[in-house]
Amino acid sequence: MKYLLSIFFIFQLSCTNKIQPKLENNVAPEIEAKHIAENLTLHQKIVELNKSMLEYMKTGQPLYSKSDVDKCSEILESYIAEISKSKSKEEAMNMVKSTVLKLNYLNNNAKSELIETEERERIADIIISATHKKGYNSMDEDITGNWREW
CATH class of the missing domain: 1.10.287 (Helix Hairpins)
Structure with missing residues (x-):
């Protein structure tokens, strides 16, 4: 029992x-x-980038504003949404080009202070990761290099 x-x-x-x-x-x-x-989402990466840029504003005297940081995030969020709907590598590369050119313009208006080394690495990672998830490129392929000024 x-x-x-x-x-x-x-x-x-x-x-x-x-x-x-x-x-x-x-x-x-x-x-x-x-x-x-392992799968920090692209959105989370953008949030972290945004936080980092805003934190620097507290300690440094950058020539960019919160509005510039928000615009950078908007450009990247829009890019992610567009890439997820892309149907071909050619279409995606046109989106990459458009996104990089928008970021160039934004950074130039901030006297090239908005996107510095750390931000460049993070932004490139976001752009490359989004197209990699669609199978258009490898993670070690810099697809931003043809148009990037930052």
């Missing part, structure tokens, strides 16, 4: 969250956390 009760007790515990980790979206928490960490 004790044996049956022990088996029943163990069975009940195994069916609760006390032994098995809670599954959200049918994925174990450690797998979900790894997935989230």
Whole structure:
């Protein structure tokens, strides 16, 4: 009898969250956390870029404004939305060119202070990652180089 009760007790515990980790979206928490960490979304990368630019404004005396930072984010968000709908590499490269030219104009209006080394790397990563996700290029291919002035 004790044996049956022990088996029943163990069975009940195994069916609760006390032994098995809670599954959200049918994925174990450690797998979900790894997935989230590895797949920082492009939108999140833009948010981080925006925060970084605004933080610099607090300590430095840049020639750009919050409006410039917001415009940069808008350009990148628009690019991501457009690329996700693209049907060909040629169409995507036209979107890359248009986006880079808009960023050139914005940066030139800020006396080339808006997009410095760190920002350049982040922006290029966002642009390249978006087209890479569509299968148009490799991650080590700088598709912005033909038009980029920053």
